[in-house]
Amino acid sequence: MSFDLAFAVEIIPRVLEGIGNTILVGILSFIGATLLGFLWEMLRRSNRWVRPIVQFLVDAIRSTPALVQIYFLFFVLPYYGVVLPAILVGIFGLSFYYSGYISEVFKAGIEAVPAGQSEAALSLGLNRWDTVMYVVAPQMLRNIAAPLGAYSIGILKSTPLLAVIAVPEMLGSAFDVASDTYRYAEPMFIAGVLFLLLALIAAFLVGTLERRLGLLGTSH
Amino acid sequence: MSFIEIVLGILQGADVTAEVTFFGLLYAVPFAVLAGVLQHFSTGAARWAITALIEFWRSTSVIVLLYVFYYSLPAFGIELSAVAVGAMVLGLNAGAYSSQSVRAALQSLDRGQCEAGLALGLNRFAVLRWIELPQALRKMIPTFVNEAIQLIKGTALVSLITLTDMTFRAKQIAQSTYDPVAIYSGLLLCYLMVCYPVTLLGRHLERSTGKLGERVNEL
Amino acid sequence: MEPERTERRTLVVEFTQKADSRAAVLIEGVSKWFGTFQALDKVSLNVAVGERLVICGPSGSGKSTLIRCVNQLETHDEGRIVVSGAELRPGMRGLAEVRRDVGMVFQQFNLFPHLSVLDNCTLALRRARKIPKDAANQIAMEKLERVHIAEQAKKYPRQLSGGQQQRVAIARALCMKPKIMLFDEPTSALDPEMVKEVLDVMTALAKEGMTMICVTHEMGFAREVADRVVFMDKGAIIEEAAPQKFFGNPEHDRTKQFLKQLLH
Ligand SMILES: Nc1ncnc2c1ncn2[C@@H]1O[C@H](COP(=O)(O)OP(=O)(O)OP(=O)(O)O)[C@@H](O)[C@H]1O
Ligand SMILES: [Mg+2]
Numbered sequence: 288m289s290f291d292l293a294f295a296v297e298i299i300p301r302v303l304e305g306i307g308n309t310i311l312v313g314i315l316s317f318i319g320a321t322l323l324g325f326l327w328e329m330l331r332r333s334n335r336w337v338r339p340i341v342q343f344l345v346d347a348i349r350s351t352p353a354l355v356q357i358y359f360l361f362f363v364l365p366y367y368g369v370v371l372p373a374i375l376v377g378i379f380g381l382s383f384y385y386s387g388y389i390s391e392v393f394k395a396g397i398e399a400v401p402a403g404q405s406e407a408a409l410s411l412g413l414n415r416w417d418t419v420m421y422v423v424a425p426q427m428l429r430n431i432a433a434p435l436g437a438y439s440i441g442i443l444k445s446t447p448l449l450a451v452i453a454v455p456e457m458l459g460s461a462f463d464v465a466s467d468t469y470r471y472a473e474p475m476f477i478a479g480v481l482f483l484l485l486a487l488i489a490a491f492l493v494g495t496l497e498r499r500l501g502l503l504g505t506s507h
Numbered sequence: 508m509s510f511i512e513i514v515l516g517i518l519q520g521a522d523v524t525a526e527v528t529f530f531g532l533l534y535a536v537p538f539a540v541l542a543g544v545l546q547h548f549s550t551g552a553a554r555w556a557i558t559a560l561i562e563f564w565r566s567t568s569v570i571v572l573l574y575v576f577y578y579s580l581p582a583f584g585i586e587l588s589a590v591a592v593g594a595m596v597l598g599l600n601a602g603a604y605s606s607q608s609v610r611a612a613l614q615s616l617d618r619g620q621c622e623a624g625l626a627l628g629l630n631r632f633a634v635l636r637w638i639e640l641p642q643a644l645r646k647m648i649p650t651f652v653n654e655a656i657q658l659i660k661g662t663a664l665v666s667l668i669t670l671t672d673m674t675f676r677a678k679q680i681a682q683s684t685y686d687p688v689a690i691y692s693g694l695l696l697c698y699l700m701v702c703y704p705v706t707l708l709g710r711h712l713e714r715s716t717g718k719l720g721e722r723v724n725e726l
Numbered sequence: 727m728e729p730e731r732t733e734r735r736t737l738v739v740e741f742t743q744k745a746d747s748r749a750a751v752l753i754e755g756v757s758k759w760f761g762t763f764q765a766l767d768k769v770s771l772n773v774a775v776g777e778r779l780v781i782c783g784p785s786g787s788g789k790s791t792l793i794r795c796v797n798q799l800e801t802h803d804e805g806r807i808v809v810s811g812a813e814l815r816p817g818m819r820g821l822a823e824v825r826r827d828v829g830m831v832f833q834q835f836n837l838f839p840h841l842s843v844l845d846n847c848t849l850a851l852r853r854a855r856k857i858p859k860d861a862a863n864q865i866a867m868e869k870l871e872r873v874h875i876a877e878q879a880k881k882y883p884r885q886l887s888g889g890q891q892q893r894v895a896i897a898r899a900l901c902m903k904p905k906i907m908l909f910d911e912p913t914s915a916l917d918p919e920m921v922k923e924v925l926d927v928m929t930a931l932a933k934e935g936m937t938m939i940c941v942t943h944e945m946g947f948a949r950e951v952a953d954r955v956v957f958m959d960k961g962a963i964i965e966e967a968a969p970q971k972f973f974g975n976p977e978h979d980r981t982k983q984f985l986k987q988l989l990h
Contacts, residue, residue: 290582346710350656350702351695352663355674359695362687444568451667458571471574472582479567479575486566622799623836623895627850627902628826637853641840 295473298464302477305460309485312378312456313443319382320442321435324389328397329419331390348387354448356384361452377449385442389435396430397423432500436493443489447482457481508684514693520676521697527593527662527672528655534598535605535658536651540644542602543609544635564603570664572596577668593665600661601654608650612643652709656702663698673697749808750775750906750937751796756805758791758961765791766802767961773906773939778932780948780969781941783958784984789941792958793908796939797828810905826854829899833911835891837883837898843870844879847898855902862901869897873927889920893927900931907931909940943988949973957981 330341348356357380364371371379400423408418447458455463461478465471508516545557576592587595616639624634666675677694681687751773758766765788773779781789794800795807801816808814812824838846847866851857857865870876873893875886883891892912899907909928913921925947932938932951942948948955948969955972957965957980965972965981976982 289584290579346703346706347699350660350706351698352660352674354663354666355677355691355694355698358674358677359691362681363691366687444566445570447568447570450570458574465578471578473579475571475574475577476579476582479571479579482568482571483563483566486568490566617834617836619832619834619836620838623830623832623838624850625799625822626797626825626828626830626832627898628822628824628854629850630822630854633853637849638838642838645840 290472290476291470294468294470295477298468298474299477299481301464302457302461302474302481305455305457306481306485308374308454308456308459309443309446312374312381312446312449312454313439313489315378316381316385316446317439317442319378320385320389320438323382323386324391325393327386327390328393331394332397345387345390348384349391353381353384353445354451356380357448357452373452374449374454377446377452377454381442381445381448384445385438388441389438392431392434392438393427395434396427399430400426432497436497439493440486440490444482444486447478457485508680508686508689510689510693513680513684513686513689514697516680517673517676517690517693517697520671520673523590523665523670523672523675524659524662527590527597527665527670528659530590530594531598531601531658531662532655534595535602535654538599538602539605539609539651539654540640542606543613544640546606547610547613561603561606564599565607567600569596569600569661570667572600573664573668589665589668589670592668593662593670597658597661597664601658604657605647605650605654608647609643612646613639615646616642649709649712652705652712656705656709659702659705660698748775749773750777750810751939752806752808753792753796754806756792756795756802756807758788758795758800758802758804765961766795768805769958769961769963770805771956771963771966773937775905775937776935778936778938778951778953779940780952780955781939781958782943782948782955782984783964787958788961789958790910791961793830793910793939793941796906796908797825797830799830822854826850826902827905829902829904829907831892831895831899831907831909831912833914835883835888835895835915837891837895839883841882842879843875843881843883843886843894846883846894847901850898851901866897866901869900870894872900872930873897874923887920888916889923892916892920892924896924896927896931906937906939909938909942911941911943913942913944945973945985945988957984959984 327341327345330337331345332338357377360376360380360383361373364376404422404426405418408422409415413422446456449456450458450462453459458478461474464474468474542557542561546554546561549557573592573596576587576596577589580587580592620638620642621634624638625631629637662672663674666672666678669675671679674694677690681690684690749772751771753769753771756766756769757764767788769788769792771779771792781792783789791800795802795814796809798814798816798821802814806813809824810827812820814821814824837843838849841849844863844866847869848859848862851862851865852859867876867879870879873896875890875893875897878886878890878894883894886894896912912928913924916924921944925944928938928940929947929951938951940947940952952969954966955969956963957972957976957978959980965976965978967976972981973985976985
């Protein structure tokens, strides 16, 4: 069976049907991962009993495949009677997986703020929370902008994982076309091209945004 | 089926996981070093070409690319085995990411190192081989370790292109036994046993090769 | 002290004149631009075999650029440079061979941090001269002894003081048995108490008859060791004279000004 270019072009609109969900899942997962990652890092810094537990959790998240984590949520939650739409399970899964990495981004970003800054704030009488919110966090933002941007693209590239739990995103649409037409070469190829374009456009937008906000460059 | 039996059943796929990881590394390491070095030294069109190649592998989604290579390449007359597709896609993806730290490590070396080598009468290749690369590769070991973890975890995806790795075995067991908690906890545990020690190693290396003497913010 | 030095001086001058016919380094009308900025302006300078030349001048005057042209770490844009009989051209073949005859010592030492002191010294012997390991080690130990640091051979550069590192760098260059040694401010990055140990090694080297071109502001060293002192400013050679004349009675106002600044 050889490659049918006309057929490939013809199915582009059908594969594109899933792009809305791809983008939606990407954005929501990025927000979820950032919030969870920040939570992990704050817990890690809270007290010395919580710290090793959260540390193990973060390392465990980073030591198991995203695919397996998503399977776990998808098959185990219903066992306990929690039945959620697949797309929600997928967003939770991706948020959870990437939160392990993003917590490390926050950690490095905070550690890159000189120790003297928090020492000065604490000695002025600010409590730990205010010190984080008003002194460390604003400086940290510069340090984390670039790696967070990179992870936002990483999450977008991971959204096709959700096809395995039948979320109708772009790879899922490609599979639908494939099973309707009994041809795999063209739908997969088109999905590959579209995801590559999407990632390049997203990388361009993220880069532009970071430059606009003046978040790049002067961190060191 | 008891939990132990399930885990043993999953581990029957460990050989495929190991095989894909091994061949993946065979793609990843040479590609990382070669691409990083070439990107560092080339100029003009050559640099543009090598950068485009690296960016292709960094910008594509591994799972999508696995399907593309597995299903679409045969239509162009390129027949690859599933193991070859898995190892190549996962390996070159990890290699492309690592190549960026090879290049960064080469760029961050003091220019005096190269000059001192040249002044001693070593040719440019000898300077690269004996002076620059040993120092650059040392700096990059943490990155390589982290990319190796990505590669091992990535092998779970080859279950989607019919390879009977650990993840595939778990799904197989799930078809005959309804015990999702045990099966998927067991599967998580199997990956954790392999990757967790490597993660700790990577963390340790990052700390020990990182900037020493810089104090950690005490919050 | 004075008479002794004058005596040595006369000997050296005779030797230099005799040796003039076979110049170690020949620089003719060399110019060099960085973009639109001219770093060297038609510099001409000959260095005889066995001659000790000191180059001084204000920061940015092109001293480093000039001696880096001698082993082509910088390429010149105009003029001719001949080093022990071979004319240097950008991208020439056999440049590595020429460089093996020209040792260089840098301000920042540039030791290889991933190699022990001994391996720093043997690297080029083994990889460029293809000398077997044992023989290379032997040569290296000999040179390390000469700079009084043989007992540190197994250590790594970061375990040594600045002065020790710079002496290792000198030994490393000497291992290649160079015909000419270039020094680019070898003591400027050192703590004051370490300057002497490096200058002593350089002085000993000079007394053994090594051809040396030294960029340095160590005027004591220049007086004692140099056959000729060259003063550079804005990419050109302004004055060149024997040390006695140079320090005692310089001709140019720029030189006088510069020397006055050095003394203060
Ligand atoms: N790679 C370069 N690119 C651009 N300009 C350069 C470069 N190297 C040197 N220059 C310029 O050329 C001029 C001469 O530099 P050079 O290093 O030779 O001076 P120098 O006499 O050795 O000074 P110093 O005493 O500070 O070492 C300086 O103005 C310097 O800024
Ligand atoms: Mg200089």
